[in-house]
Amino acid sequence: MKQFYYFLSLFGFYLLIIILFSREGLFGDEYRYVQYAENFAMGFITDPQNPMFFNGILYSVIITPFIALDLPYLYARLPNALLMTLAVFMLHKTLRVYATQKLALVLTLIFAFNFSIIRYLTEIYTEMFVLVLICGFMYFVIKY
DSSP: OHHHHHHHHHHHHHHHHHHHHOOSSOOTTHHHHHHHHHHHHHTOSSOTTSOOOSSOSHHHHHHHHHHHTTOOHHHHHTHHHHHHHHHHHHHHHHHHHHSOHHHHHHHHHHHHTOHHHHTTTTSSSSHHHHHHHHHHHHHHHHHO
């Protein structure tokens, strides 16, 4: 039960990072993810005249409710905190298969506070979703 509070506080930390450091508008590839989410909200995926997928569409499904409700982009960034927390949790579970509790905790914290990963929390990018998929894949391949 104590671990639950560690991950809950980590989730709160990630939410705080997103709230404090998110920018107002869109930047870089965020336009495409938001465009796909808008398309989903209107009932289609891509333009039938030009059916091209420049980015994966599953992350756009995650942010579609926020875009469909016409909420500020900050709200579309908030699921990144949950996704990152899930990735950290899955990595910790994977490390516990091979390492002691203390070593697994240290390695998990190094991953959890890695700036090169945290900087993508404030972006509408797929990096957090991909981390969940990779960490989940590692755990389930090793465990089962």
